[in-house]
Amino acid sequence: MATSRSRVSLRRDTERPFRRVLVANRGEIAVRIIRAARGLGMETVAVFSDADADSLHVHVADQAVRIGPSSPAESYLNVDALVDAARRTGVEAVHPGYGFLAERAEFAAACVEAGLVFVGPPATVIASLGDKIAARRVAAAVGVPAVPGTLDSLDLSRPDGIDAIEAEAERIGFPLLVKAAAGGGGRGMRRVDRPDQLPAALAAGAAEAGSAFGDGSVYLERLLSPARHVEVQLLGDAMGTVIAIGERDCSLQRRHQKLVEEAPAPGLSPAQRRRLHEWAIRIGLAAGLQNAATCEFLLDRDGDMWFLEVNVRLQVEHGVTELVGGVDLVVEQFLLASGRPLSVAALAAAATATDPGAHAIEVRIGAEDPSADFAPTPGTIRRWVMPVGPGVRVDAGIEEGQAVAPMYDSLIAKIMVHGTDRDEALGRLRRALDDTEIAGLQTTLPFHRFVVRDADFLAGSVSTDWVADRWDGGTERDRARVDAVAAAAHLGPRRDGGRATKAAHPSGASTRRREAVRQAAIDRWPR
Amino acid sequence: MTSIRALRVSEEAGPTVTVVPDGDSLLEDLGNGRARLHTADGRIVELVIHADPAPQGDPRPLEVVVGGWRFVLRVEDEERAALRERARGGAAAGAHAGRAEVHSVIPGRVVAVDVAEGDIVAAGDRLLVVEAMKMQNEIRSPSDGTVLRVGVGVGGTVEIGSMLVVVG
Numbered sequence: 001m002a003t004s005r006s007r008v009s010l011r012r013d014t015e016r017p018f019r020r021v022l023v024a025n026r027g028e029i030a031v032r033i034i035r036a037a038r039g040l041g042m043e044t045v046a047v048f049s050d051a052d053a054d055s056l057h058v059h060v061a062d063q064a065v066r067i068g069p070s071s072p073a074e075s076y077l078n079v080d081a082l083v084d085a086a087r088r089t090g091v092e093a094v095h096p097g098y099g100f101l102a103e104r105a106e107f108a109a110a111c112v113e114a115g116l117v118f119v120g121p122p123a124t125v126i127a128s129l130g131d132k133i134a135a136r137r138v139a140a141a142v143g144v145p146a147v148p149g150t151l152d153s154l155d156l157s158r159p160d161g162i163d164a165i166e167a168e169a170e171r172i173g174f175p176l177l178v179k180a181a182a183g184g185g186g187r188g189m190r191r192v193d194r195p196d197q198l199p200a201a202l203a204a205g206a207a208e209a210g211s212a213f214g215d216g217s218v219y220l221e222r223l224l225s226p227a228r229h230v231e232v233q234l235l236g237d238a239m240g241t242v243i244a245i246g247e248r249d250c251s252l253q254r255r256h257q258k259l260v261e262e263a264p265a266p267g268l269s270p271a272q273r274r275r276l277h278e279w280a281i282r283i284g285l286a287a288g289l290q291n292a293a294t295c296e297f298l299l300d301r302d303g304d305m306w307f308l309e310v311n312v313r314l315q316v317e318h319g320v321t322e323l324v325g326g327v328d329l330v331v332e333q334f335l336l337a338s339g340r341p342l343s344v345a346a347l348a349a350a351a352t353a354t355d356p357g358a359h360a361i362e363v364r365i366g367a368e369d370p371s372a373d374f375a376p377t378p379g380t381i382r383r384w385v386m387p388v389g390p391g392v393r394v395d396a397g398i399e400e401g402q403a404v405a406p407m408y409d410s411l412i413a414k415i416m417v418h419g420t421d422r423d424e425a426l427g428r429l430r431r432a433l434d435d436t437e438i439a440g441l442q443t444t445l446p447f448h449r450f451v452v453r454d455a456d457f458l459a460g461s462v463s464t465d466w467v468a469d470r471w472d473g474g475t476e477r478d479r480a481r482v483d484a485v486a487a488a489a490h491l492g493p494r495r496d497g498g499r500a501t502k503a504a505h506p507s508g509a510s511t512r513r514r515e516a517v518r519q520a521a522i523d524r525w526p527r
Numbered sequence: 528m529t530s531i532r533a534l535r536v537s538e539e540a541g542p543t544v545t546v547v548p549d550g551d552s553l554l555e556d557l558g559n560g561r562a563r564l565h566t567a568d569g570r571i572v573e574l575v576i577h578a579d580p581a582p583q584g585d586p587r588p589l590e591v592v593v594g595g596w597r598f599v600l601r602v603e604d605e606e607r608a609a610l611r612e613r614a615r616g617g618a619a620a621g622a623h624a625g626r627a628e629v630h631s632v633i634p635g636r637v638v639a640v641d642v643a644e645g646d647i648v649a650a651g652d653r654l655l656v657v658e659a660m661k662m663q664n665e666i667r668s669p670s671d672g673t674v675l676r677v678g679v680g681v682g683g684t685v686e687i688g689s690m691l692v693v694v695g
Contacts, residue, residue: 445595480596489546490554
C-alpha cells in the first residue's frame with residue numbers, strides 16, 4: 001500500500017485535516033497537541049479552569065475558553081462545558097489528550113452527537129478495550145496470553161460469592177492483585193499476599209474503584225514480580241488497517257506511575273519484538289481499533305510475555321516512539337480522525353519497528369519530592385532552564401514565574417533524548433539533566449540524575465520493583481545538603497533586599513591561597 | 528587569620544549546622560544565578576543560587592539547588608544568632624514539648640561532646656560537634672529538655688542518619 005503512493009498523495013497527507021480544533025486538556029499535553037495542530041495549519045482552541053487562566057496552554061492557542069472553576073470535576077471533567085465550548089467556537093474536532101476524559105466513552109459519544117469529530121478511537125472501542133476485563137477477554141479470544149487471572153467481573157454481592165473467589169485466587173496463585181475493570185494510575189488496586197487478606201482487599205478495591213471511576217467492578221490478576229513493563233504503540237485507520245510502530249519499556253515506576261520510558265525496549269530479541277507487535281495488532285484488529293492506542297504487556301523473569309491492558313488514547317510517553325520512528329503521533333491522530341488512511345510516515349515507522357536503528361529515552365519531571373516518597377510539591381517556578389542541543393526534546397507545560405497548582409497532575413515537563421543507539425541516548429540524557437535548572441519547588445530531577453548513572457539502568461535490566469528496592473531519596477538529599485550548606489556559608493548572611501548575595505571568598509584565605517585552590521580544581525577538570 | 532567568623536546555616540524543617548569557613552574550599556560565582564563549589568575534598572559541584580526578591584523571615588532565606596535538590600537556607604553570624612535567641616529566650620521556653628532525636632545529617636568525626644545523659648539543656652544549646660570535610664558542624668538541641676541518651680563519644684565516626692542525642 002505504501003509503494004503505490006504518488007507525490008500527490010504525499011502532499012495530501014500534509015493538508016490540514018480540520019479548520020479548527022479544540023484541545024480538551026491542560027498542561028504539557030495541551031501545549032504539545034496545540035503545537036501539532038498549529039503545525040498542520042489548523043486554528044486552535046484551548047480550554048481552561050480558573051486555576052489555569054494564565055497557563056502556557058492558554059497562551060499558545062489561538063483562542064481560549066473558560067470552562068469552569070479549578071476543581072477538575074467542574075472543568076476538565078465537565079462533558080457539557082467542553083462540548084458547549086466546542087460548539088460556541090465552531091470547531092470541527094476535539095482532541096482529549098490523556099487523562100481526564102480521554103478514555104471516557106460517554107465523552108467520545110457526546111462529541112459525535114454534537115456533530116464533532118472525536119480525535120481518538122471510536123466510543124465503542126473505548127468502551128470495549130478500556131474495560132480491562134473485556135480487553136482480557138478480547139486477548140484470550142485471539143490467542144494472546146493475558147496475565148493469569150479472572151476473565152469476569154467478581155460478584156461481591158452474593159453471600160456465597162467469596163468462597164468461589166477464594167477458590168479462583170488459589171488457582172491463580174499468590175501474591176495477586178485485586179484490580180479495577182475501569183482502573184488507571186493504580187487506583188482500585190490492592191496487593192494480596194495471603195488468602196485471609198482477600199476479603200478486605202476486595203472491599204477496599206471495589207470501594208476505591210467505585211468512587212474514582214463510578215464503576216466498582218474488580219477482578220483478580222497474578223502479581224508478576226519482578227517484571228518489565230513493555231507496551232506497543234498501535235495506529236489504526238478507518239479502512240481497517242492496524243499497525244504497530246514499535247514498543248516502549250516503562251519499567252521504572254513507583255506505585256504504578258511511570259517515571260522513565262524508552263524505545264525500543266532494551267534487550268528484547270527480534271523474535272520477542274515481532275511477537276509482541278503481532279499480538280498487539282491482533283488485539284487491535286479484533287476490537288476494530290481506529291486512531292491511536294497502546295497495548296501493555298509484562299515481561300517476566302523467564303522471558304515470557306503477558307498481555308496486561310490497552311490504553312485507548314495517546315500516552316504520556318508517546319514522544320519516545322516519535323523520536324525513534326520519525327513520526328508525529330498527534331499529527332497522525334488528526335489525519336486518521338479526518339478519515340485518511342495511515343500516512344507514509346506511519347507505514348515507514350511500522351516497517352522498521354522491529355529494528356528501528358535509533359533509541360530514545362524520556363524522563364518525567366514532576367513537582368514531587370523524591371526524598372519524601374514522591375509527595376507533591378505545588379508552588380511557583382522561580383527558575384526554569386530546560387536543556388537544548390543535539391538529540392534533546394522538551395515537552396513542558398509551564399514557564400518561569402508560573403504556579404504548579406495542587407489540584408492537577410504533578411507532571412510539569414518531559415525531557416526526551418534520542419540517538420543512534422542506547423549509549424548515545426544515555427550520554428545525551430546525562431548531559432541534558434546536568435543542564436536542567438529548576439528552582440522554586442522540588443522536582444524529580446535528582447531522582448533522574450541518579451537513575452542515569454545506575455548500573456541496573458545502564459544495563460537495561462530495571463524491573464518494576466527498582467524504585468522500592470534501590471532508591472533512598474533521604475540519603476541522596478542529605479549528601480547534597482553538605483555542599484549546599486558549604487555554598488551558603490561562602491555566600492554569607494543575606495544583606496540586601498533583592499539581589500542574591502554575591503559569591504564571596506572565604507574570609508581568611510589569602511589571594512594566593514585562593515588561586516592555588518582554584519588552579520588545583522581546574523587541573524582536575526574534567527575528571 | 529584574625530577575622531574568621533562562625534556562621535549558622537539552618538534549613539526550614541531541617542537541621543542547623545555551624546560552619547567555620549576555611550580556605551580549603553572555594554565558591555566561584557559564574558553569574559546569572561550559577562556557581563561552582565570546589566570542595567575541600569576535591570570535588571567540583573555545580574549549583575543554582577536563587578534569592579527570592581521578596582523573602583520572608585529573619586535572616587532572609589536563600590535557595591540553593593544542588594544536583595536538583597532544593598534547599599532553602601538561612602545564614603547568619605553565629606554571634607548574631609545567639610543574641611537573637613537570647614532575646615527570644617523566655618517566650619520560646621517550653622514551646623517544644625516531647626522527645627526529639629537528633630540525627631547526623633553528614634558523615635564525619637565527633638570532635639566534642641558537650642552533654643551527658645541527665646543534663647538539662649535549652650533549645651539552641653550546643654550538644655556536640657561533628658567535623659566533616661573540615662567543617663565544624665555544631666549540633667544544637669532542637670528543644671528544651673533533659674538529655675536522655677548520648678549515642679556517640681569523642682573521636683567516634685558517624686554516618687548520615689546516625690543517632691547522636693535524644694532530648695526529651
